Amino acid sequence: MRIPEETVDRIRQAADILEVINDFVSLKKRGSNYIACCPFHNEKTPSFNVNPTRQIYKCFGCGKAGDAVRFIMDIENIGYGEALRYLAKKYGVEIEEQEQTPEDLLRQNERESLLIVLNFAKTFFQETLQTSDEGKSIGLCYFRERGFTNPTIEAFELGYTLDQWDSLLKEGQRRGYSQELLEKAGLILSKEGGKVFDRFRGRVMFPIHNVSGRVIAFGARILKTDKNQPKYLNSPETAVYHKSQVLYGIFQAKQAIRQEDVCYLTEGYTDVISLHQAGIKNVVASSGTSLTTEQIKLIARFTPNVTILYDGDAAGIKAALRGLDMVLEEGLNLKLLLLPDGEDPDSYVHKVGADAFKTHIKEHSQDFIDFKASRWLTEAGDNPLKRAEGISDVCASITKIPDPLKRQTLSQRVAQVFHVSEQSVISEINRLVRKQQEQSKKESDRQHDRQVRQQNTAPSEASVDDINALLDGLNVSVAEGHEFPPADSLPVDQLSANGLTKAVKTPLSYQEEECIRLLMNHGTRELEPGITLCQYVLSELHEIEFQTSPFNLILTLFREAYVRGEILTANDFLNRRSEGPEQSNEIEMQHQAIHLTTPRYEISDGWKKHEIFVPSEEEIGILADAAYRNILRIKKMLAEQRMATLQQLLREPGSKTPEEGDRLLTEFMHFKRIDMEISRLLGTVISG
The missing domain is CATH 3.90.580.10 (Zinc finger, CHC2-type domain)
Structure with a gap:
């Protein structure tokens, strides 16, 4: 709609x-x-x-x-x-929704449809928890036993599903959701013989949200004892849910993570919910999967600081060690906290209370060096070989850190903890780095060998049809003696599709881009009374067409607007609509406008403090000179292009008459004089 x-x-x-x-x-x-x-x-x-x-x-x-x-x-x-x-x-902007026609529903893409049906399921599970006898007596009772209050239940949108085969299926079909869509969303299962039933039955439901708060999957816990059923059951991978890229509670935690500048990482749903209710809201869980690189990158969007809160048993220690190197490799600052044996974050915060839990985090969190070293030193005792093994293990973690300055600082810390010389620690780190590089090279060589073997099994010569297809894709006919178009005249994806290398801009396209940048940023500025930069540029480029299609389109729009008595600005391109494939040109122009109006660097305030002043392009003299030199360069490159074409025509053997040869030579000399004069004006070396 x-x-x-x-x-x-x-x-x-x-x-x-x-x-x-x-x-x-x-x-x-x-x-x-x-x-x-x-x-x-x-x-x-x-x-x-x-x-x-x-x-x-x-x-x-x-x-x-x-x-x-x-x-x-x-x-x-x-x-x-x-x-x-x-x-x-x-x-809070109200949209007057129109009733969707069957055609509208067909036009909806699969992702949007899945999000809609998952939201329906979430609401259905919430209503079942709050209104059905089974939901209240089993599901709500369980949440109350865990100590969850009504605001907490609402914040995490917790629910319950009836212990029936098809309660969700029937309600979904009644609401107009197809069986196929419900199955794609991971909400129902179909078996051979046509039997269809709900995936989740008789379980409390934990909706999993993405960063923006949309429900993308569910975690479900069974409450009765059934050896044939797993205790926890999660949604399968779908078009909207990839468990390795999702953290439970990230939507509810993101603001607190940003404010506290640290993220607490736990393992389970109830850990997150209990800590959130206790006022520790900057907490997420890697539920349903071991910690992944994608999850760490998601945390890094909001803070560079991570504290892992895992159980104090052997499994918790193993999980903490498994995620440790991955966090370091992504450049985050890491601390670890193991709770007392037999406790998890959920049970411990209920046992000691929120304030004592926060104090425990503050007093017992360790950096990864102390965390690893304490375990190695306890295990090693007086065994020097075990101590050496521990030093090597800690150094291996340090090699994962991308910042060399951090590695240097941490090597000093390792030397202090293990009572060895800093040089020996640095030597071990260097040895491990060299070993990693050698392994990386071996793997690269193996991949290269595999590629060579694959190529050797392919046909040794491309067929004539393959070559013609490639040329057709480029709209080029070698037989006609035409030159290949500049690389930037082809989209990068088209170049890739044709098996060519990524597009490389030509010198002329850079100058065309600079011209459009000046028009967008300064077109309305007067270079002298009554003469705007736009008027000056358009008059100097009269009848010249740009060879890079997006820039030529923008130049044309500037010309058309100027004829109407208007001068376009960057905002005219930034505010263009971007709906529908037919408006791809507008999307491209918007993208170009953003690119050309966003400076990558800014002058530091420190320069001003030390009275280092840098001339600004905003100054009229500098702006006028920039426009003048840009136009000269465009004209010079066009002259050089024409000279190259004329040289090729003069060199070609054929049936040229003497008159045609003289005409080509005269034209070549004309453009040669133009090229030399522009070189003189630019102060560059005159081409020979």
């Missing part, structure tokens, strides 16, 4: 990009903008930039860019309409 344009405008005006992105990433102020590590790709140094004035974001690492709507589309992997509805709900 389509949302009216006036409603879209209200949503966009209400949405604040800092608030929207802060729900998913911790932003830090730098100058007039905000930065963070990008949530769309793995990085250790922040390259994700948010501009609150223009209400846009840009990652200088992976290239992702857009406004608040585009961010929600990318981070949640949802469509344009669903992203607008998300923001409308967040900011």
